[in-house]
Amino acid sequence: MSSATPRTRPRRLGAGDRIFLTVIIGIPLAALLFFVWLPALASLGLSFTTWDGIDLADIHWIGLDNYKEIFTNYPPFWPAVRHNVIWLLFTALLPTPFGIFLAYQLDRRIRFTRIYQTAIFLPMVLSLAVVGFIWEIIYNPDTGLLNGILNAAGSGHHIDWLGNPDLNLWAVLVASGWRHTGYIMILYLAGLKGFDPALKEAAALDGANGRQTFLRVVFPALKPVNIIILVVTVMESLRAFDIVYVLGGGVGSKPGMELLSLLITDNIIGESSHIGYGSALAVVLLLVSLAAIGTFLVQTFRKEDQ
Amino acid sequence: MTTTVTRPASRVRESQTRNTPSAPRRQTGRHLMLAGIALLWLVPLLWAVYTSLRPYADTAKHGYLSWPRSLSLGNFTDAWNQSGMPHFFWNSVLITVPSVLGTLLFSAAVAFFVSRFDFRWNIVLLMLFTAGNLLPAQVLITPLYRLYLLLPLPQWMSDSLLLYNSAWGIIAIHIAYQSGFCTFVLSNYMKTIPKEISEAALVDGAPVWRQFFQIILPLCRPAFAALATLESIWIYNDFFWPLALIESGDKRPITSALANLQGAYFTNPNLIAAGALMTAIPTLLVYFALQRQFISGLTIGSGKG
Numbered sequence: 001m002s003s004a005t006p007r008t009r010p011r012r013l014g015a016g017d018r019i020f021l022t023v024i025i026g027i028p029l030a031a032l033l034f035f036v037w038l039p040a041l042a043s044l045g046l047s048f049t050t051w052d053g054i055d056l057a058d059i060h061w062i063g064l065d066n067y068k069e070i071f072t073n074y075p076p077f078w079p080a081v082r083h084n085v086i087w088l089l090f091t092a093l094l095p096t097p098f099g100i101f102l103a104y105q106l107d108r109r110i111r112f113t114r115i116y117q118t119a120i121f122l123p124m125v126l127s128l129a130v131v132g133f134i135w136e137i138i139y140n141p142d143t144g145l146l147n148g149i150l151n152a153a154g155s156g157h158h159i160d161w162l163g164n165p166d167l168n169l170w171a172v173l174v175a176s177g178w179r180h181t182g183y184i185m186i187l188y189l190a191g192l193k194g195f196d197p198a199l200k201e202a203a204a205l206d207g208a209n210g211r212q213t214f215l216r217v218v219f220p221a222l223k224p225v226n227i228i229i230l231v232v233t234v235m236e237s238l239r240a241f242d243i244v245y246v247l248g249g250g251v252g253s254k255p256g257m258e259l260l261s262l263l264i265t266d267n268i269i270g271e272s273s274h275i276g277y278g279s280a281l282a283v284v285l286l287l288v289s290l291a292a293i294g295t296f297l298v299q300t301f302r303k304e305d306q
Numbered sequence: 307m308t309t310t311v312t313r314p315a316s317r318v319r320e321s322q323t324r325n326t327p328s329a330p331r332r333q334t335g336r337h338l339m340l341a342g343i344a345l346l347w348l349v350p351l352l353w354a355v356y357t358s359l360r361p362y363a364d365t366a367k368h369g370y371l372s373w374p375r376s377l378s379l380g381n382f383t384d385a386w387n388q389s390g391m392p393h394f395f396w397n398s399v400l401i402t403v404p405s406v407l408g409t410l411l412f413s414a415a416v417a418f419f420v421s422r423f424d425f426r427w428n429i430v431l432l433m434l435f436t437a438g439n440l441l442p443a444q445v446l447i448t449p450l451y452r453l454y455l456l457l458p459l460p461q462w463m464s465d466s467l468l469l470y471n472s473a474w475g476i477i478a479i480h481i482a483y484q485s486g487f488c489t490f491v492l493s494n495y496m497k498t499i500p501k502e503i504s505e506a507a508l509v510d511g512a513p514v515w516r517q518f519f520q521i522i523l524p525l526c527r528p529a530f531a532a533l534a535t536l537e538s539i540w541i542y543n544d545f546f547w548p549l550a551l552i553e554s555g556d557k558r559p560i561t562s563a564l565a566n567l568q569g570a571y572f573t574n575p576n577l578i579a580a581g582a583l584m585t586a587i588p589t590l591l592v593y594f595a596l597q598r599q600f601i602s603g604l605t606i607g608s609g610k611g
Contacts (some may be wrong), residue, residue: 014389014513015515016513016515017513017514017515017579020513020514020518021419021423022515024415024416024418024419025415025416025419025431027412027415028412028413028415028435028485028489029416029431029434031412031478031481031482031485032434032435032438032482032485034482035446035450035478035479035482035483036433036438036441036446036465036482036483036486037438038449038453039445039448039449039450039453040441040445040446041444042449042453043445043446043448043449044446045447052453056456071543074442081586102340102343102392105336105339105340106340109336110333110336110337110340112337112340112341113330114342115344116340116341116344118346118597119344119345119347119348120343121589121601122347122348122351122593123350124601125350125539125586125589125590126543126586126589127542127544127561127585128543128545128584128592129543129545129561129562129564129565129585130543130561130564130582130583130585130586133354133564133578133579133581133582134351134353134354134582135350136462136568136575136578137353137354137357137575137579138350140575141502142591143365143575144370144575145353145370145371146371148370148371149371151371152371152459161573161587178347178350181347182347183439183604186601186604186605187459187604187605189605190601190605204373206395210499218310232550235440235442238442239443241443241444241545242544243548245545245549245565246545246564246565248531249568250565250568250569254524261444262443263446264444264447264448265447266446266552267448268448268451268550271532273561275448276555278448279448279449282444282446282448282497283445285400285442285444285445286441286442286445289440289441289442289445290346292440292555293437293440293441296436296440297433297437298438299372300490301432301433
């Protein structure tokens with residue numbers, strides 16, 4: 001839409017202006033390239049090498065060996081991939097639609113809507129680390145709220161929510177979904193504000209009920225917001241780190257809760273630093289994220305390109 | 307007279323017939339549901355508050371799910387005094403304030419360039435910045451960690467003599483990484499400023515730098531307010547960069563230093579609850595004071611429309 005804006009015609013700029021413009025684009029660009037893109041590309045390069053991380057001269061090219069190793073001979077890799085996929089599916093199927101549902105419910109003139117919004121959005125203001133600690137005192141097998149309630153209800157089970165490898169990922173996902181729901185709700189509410197209410201009324205006049213109106217009229221019309229929410233959900237699922245780190249006890253990946261992001265840090269910090277492994281894992285993560293990033297960029301910049 | 311009286315009456319009747327009798331009841335149901343969800347969403351936080359207010363001896367004796375014998379702020383004062391929280395808060399300030407200011411300045415500069423000047427690479431630049439912010443931090447961390455170990459800093463900047471283990475390193479990566487998001491938001495905002503304003507300034511012979519500092523930046527104040535709120539909370543809340551790039555615990559900002567607290571006091575959930583809540587207080591204050599800025603920052607960033 002902004003494509004119609006007439007561009008400023010080329011005009012003569014003084015030498016001072018040119019220097020000023022070079023500086024204001026040059027310094028931030030240099031910082032971005034040096035601190036963000038150089039490491040990202042270096043991850044790619046280092047993934048084909050073996051290096052102990054000490055002397056730059058000791059970097060040796062080994063081709064695809066790191067990838068072969070992590071695919072076939074690195075036990076936590078496939079569980080981590082599976083957990084990342086579960087994380088994504090869970091987040092996409094429960095907290096995200098729930099956030100959309102709440103946004104749709106709250107996007108009308110009802111009383112207390114701000115109070116409801118604030119309560120549900122509140123976890124999003126907390127850092128993921130704090131969220132981790134808050135849930136830690138809920139899940140703690142001896143002192144936590146959850147087992148306290150179960151005991152009070154007369155169940156004799158003593159469940160180690162964060163220790164049991166079959167349960168702990170789900171426990172973390174509940175905590176993460178608690179935070180994610182409010183995020184999606186707020187993003188969707190903003191999208192709904194821009195929605196033409198006349199369309200909704202027209203659907204109501206045609207006899208559509210609330211659910212039909214949403215699924216057939218509102219949801220398709222909000223395609224840009226839907227894409228953003230999809231991208232946010234994918235990115236958050238790939239980036240998941242802090243909350244797992246804290247709920248895992250702060251010692252890196254723990255059985256049942258391995259994630260790619262944690263394996264990467266396992267491999268750079270600690271005694272056994274496998275730079276090549278860590279980088280190969282980072283490249284796997286990078287390739288998956290690029291799909292989401294590409295979607296976002298296409299969605300965002302398509303209209304400007306014309 | 308009569309017509310004006312009857313008209314509203316007929317309208318009321320009309321709306322009454324259009325609304326099915328079940329409408330008010332449905333609204334009550336909606337309120338019940340939303341209030342229930344909102345309450346459920348607050349339970350974890352309220353539980354943390356409750357735990358933090360109870361003395362450890364009380365909970366040890368009667369269990370955590372019990373009525374309080376006494377409530378006090380003892381855990382908060384203990385966490386504050388014993389684990390060096392004031393120091394970590396100060397570290398957070400030292401990292402957050404320069405990072406937010408730097409990010410805003412850098413991204414305003416880039417946004418000004420890409421939105422107000424028609425050079426060929428505008429879209430590419432904008433994409434480079436935006437995509438940079440979307441990369442997961444873990445993709446960067448392995449080489450960044452090694453890079454920081456290689457880059458020297460003078461003694462007066464960091465006693466580690468390296469970018470590693472120094473607040474400067476954290477500030478640098480925050481600025482570089484967060485600029486992407488802010489550039490994206492600010493460039494969209496600057497595009498809405500009429501071109502005529504810059505044209506007029508040029509005709510008057512004002513140099514570009516004056517255009518930037520005296521015309522465009524002041525006009526972007528609402529966007530800056532939103533971004534500053536959002537970025538302050540994000541950077542303050544960041545856990546990962548200091549965890550990976552600052553080795554010694556006493557240099558970490560409060561959010562990452564919580565991990566130390568966890569290690570030292572894992573047997574005392576009351577104290578951990580108090581520490582976690584205290585860490586959250588600044589963000590909650592900023593959020594409640596500047597809620598509108600925070601949310602508009604979050605939502606303009608998501609590229610409405």
